[in-house]
Amino acid sequence: MNYTEGYGLLKGKKGIIFGALDERSIAWRVALACKREGASFVLSNAPVALRLGALNALSEETGAAVIPCDVSKEDDVAAMMEKVKAELGSIDFILHAIGMSPNIRKSKPYDDLNYNWFQQSLDISAISLHKVIHFADKAGILNDGASVVALSYIGAQRIFSKYSDMNDAKALLESIARNYGSRLGKRGIRVNTVSQAPTITSAGSGIKGFDGMFTFAEKMSPLGNPTADDCADYCVTLFSDLTRKVTMQNLFHDGGFVTNGISEELMNDLFEMHARRDAENGEDS
Numbered sequence: 001m002n003y004t005e006g007y008g009l010l011k012g013k014k015g016i017i018f019g020a021l022d023e024r025s026i027a028w029r030v031a032l033a034c035k036r037e038g039a040s041f042v043l044s045n046a047p048v049a050l051r052l053g054a055l056n057a058l059s060e061e062t063g064a065a066v067i068p069c070d071v072s073k074e075d076d077v078a079a080m081m082e083k084v085k086a087e088l089g090s091i092d093f094i095l096h097a098i099g100m101s102p103n104i105r106k107s108k109p110y111d112d113l114n115y116n117w118f119q120q121s122l123d124i125s126a127i128s129l130h131k132v133i134h135f136a137d138k139a140g141i142l143n144d145g146a147s148v149v150a151l152s153y154i155g156a157q158r159i160f161s162k163y164s165d166m167n168d169a170k171a172l173l174e175s176i177a178r179n180y181g182s183r184l185g186k187r188g189i190r191v192n193t194v195s196q197a198p199t200i201t202s203a204g205s206g207i208k209g210f211d212g213m214f215t216f217a218e219k220m221s222p223l224g225n226p227t228a229d230d231c232a233d234y235c236v237t238l239f240s241d242l243t244r245k246v247t248m249q250n251l252f253h254d255g256g257f258v259t260n261g262i263s264e265e266l267m268n269d270l271f272e273m274h275a276r277r278d279a280e281n282g283e284d285s
């Protein structure tokens with residue numbers, strides 16, 4: 001299928017896109033899809049990420065201004081919303097694509113977490129969603145009917161050992177989305193999380209064992225793993241008016257992974273692996 005021309009689903013809409021680091025980032029792909037669908041937006045990332053310089057290319061390609069913001073700092077988030085007001089006036093959508101765990105980065109196991117880092121994981125990856133919505137609303141820039149989407153992972157419901165304290169962070173993120181969604185619904189504002197399958201990005205491949213999680217999900221999902229571009233198209237639908245009554249949901253975007261018990265492919269792989277092992281053991285004895 002060819003979506004290069006777009007459907008004009010976001011014509012006239014304005015938004016904020018957090019979390020584009022490099023061209024593999026889900027947020028980067030969302031920015032391109034939003035542009036294709038007619039939206040205008042600002043891009044934001046932590047100052048340390050902006051120093052890498054890659055975001056300038058996306059800014060040029062999409063005509064979007066870049067506003068630095070470390071979401072762990074309340075003052076940064078408050079100040080950034082004033083800049084968004086100056087740039088865009090008011091907004092119709094927000095993408096929260098931010099995640100970071102110092103414990104995972106530094107290979108601290110779940111049963112020996114550094115608690116300061118644990119708090120950073122929760123703060124940056126989850127509580128920041130609360131801050132972003134709160135300060136956007138306080139600045140008076142959230143339009144009625146706006147749509148907020150945050151990216152989550154199935155680790156919020158099921159334990160993936162290598163995902164460590166990010167399992168907890170995603171559970172909190174999804175809870176904040178529900179809580180805020182319930183409060184903003186009267187204004188037609190929707191808040192949802194998209195639970196994306198493993199995707200090869202900087203954050204994704206920073207997790208030890210990511211290749212195993214990716215391959216397992218790929219073999220388990222009837223439709224296969226969705227790419228970052230697939231995720232971007234899904235986010236576009238959630239920012240559009242076509243999903244105006246969808247809120248407080250955690251929406252799985254995973255090719256069917258969450259509902260499948262086991263796939264034929266995975267069963268065959270396991271069968272072959274055991275047969276090989278049995279044969280090897282037989283040869284050894």
Ligand SMILES: NC(=O)c1ccc[n+]([C@@H]2O[C@H](COP(=O)([O-])OP(=O)(O)OC[C@H]3O[C@@H](n4cnc5c(N)ncnc54)[C@H](O)[C@@H]3O)[C@@H](O)[C@H]2O)c1
Binds near residue numbers: 022026097153204
């Ligand atoms: N890649 C996957 O397999 C996968 C799967 C499901 C969900 N997700 C989620 O998707 C989102 C985007 O991740 P990605 O995979 O595109 O990786 P990514 O590394 O490209 O994006 C993560 C972003 O978070 C930003 N960030 C970190 N600390 C920040 C701070 N203090 N302030 C502002 N920004 C900060 C980083 O600079 C980066 O741009 C994350 O929430 C991630 O957990 C990813």
